[in-house]
Amino acid sequence: VSATKPVWEIGDELESRTLPPVTRSQLEKYAEASGDHNPIHTTDEAAEEAGLPGS
Amino acid sequence: LPFRRFVGERSEAVSNVVEKDAVRKFAEAIGDPNPLYVNEEAAKASRYGRLLAPPTFPRTFEYGEVEGIGPPGQRLIHGEHRIRYERPLFVGEEVSCSVEVTDYYEKEGQDGALGFLISERVGETLEEERIFSMLDTAIVTPAMREGIEP
Numbered sequence: 001v002s003a004t005k006p007v008w009e010i011g012d013e014l015e016s017r018t019l020p021p022v023t024r025s026q027l028e029k030y031a032e033a034s035g036d037h038n039p040i041h042t043t044d045e046a047a048e049e050a051g052l053p054g055s
Numbered sequence: 056l057p058f059r060r061f062v063g064e065r066s067e068a069v070s071n072v073v074e075k076d077a078v079r080k081f082a083e084a085i086g087d088p089n090p091l092y093v094n095e096e097a098a099k100a101s102r103y104g105r106l107l108a109p110p111t112f113p114r115t116f117e118y119g120e121v122e123g124i125g126p127p128g129q130r131l132i133h134g135e136h137r138i139r140y141e142r143p144l145f146v147g148e149e150v151s152c153s154v155e156v157t158d159y160y161e162k163e164g165q166d167g168a169l170g171f172l173i174s175e176r177v178g179e180t181l182e183e184e185r186i187f188s189m190l191d192t193a194i195v196t197p198a199m200r201e202g203i204e205p
Contacts, residue, residue: 026084033077033084035115040132052132052196 058159058170058195065155066119071178073146077115078108085109092146106146110138113187118154118176134171134192141185150178150186170195 027041039046082092090097091107098106114136144150158173176189 029084033080033115038131 056159056161056170058172058200061121061124061156061172062159063156064121064124066121066153068151068153068179069117069119070181071116071150071152073108073112073144073148073150075106075146078106078112078146081112081115082109085111103143103145108144108146110140111136112144113138113150113152113176113178113189116150116152116176116178118152121154121156121174124156131172131193131195134194135190136192137190138187139189140187144178144186149181151181151183152176152178154191167197169197170200 024042031037031041040052041047079093082089087109089109091101091103092109093106095106098104154174154176156172157175159170161168161170163169172193172195174191174193176191178186178188180186
């Protein structure tokens, strides 16, 4: 790549990707790694108590 | 709006270390395979010369608590995070972190007023050089507010 020709031009877009549904195990892994143990992310009861529809 | 009384309050700064293991775990959890987070050799050969932390890694830090607001993680929902870096965050460095409540307002929602608590979190070196600042919106539902309002 030369200095005069950038890899990206203004207005370029990445192709869209469809990812599989978010899983509970992903949420648990992130909660563990981020230290955010807010139960609204991992248990349905806590989410409902907080006025949220599901975890 | 009882939460307004927190606006302008800042926590005592807390020291955090960017641990190599924590970065590896975090990169794995977010599914980011960038070798600059985990591979020493790749990091050394890069323009940075050392391992980096992923951009959203500062979420894992302790920022101290604004007095009276309680442990935020238990009661608040994340609404927005915006992180501005002055330079990359490196594995192994010590970061002094604090949080200030900068605004609070409410909007009428379906089940009562929703609160929006705006905070600014900052990370600095021990020499007070700014590394990042993070604008952070937390949403406070009426059910959550019950536990916190006097």
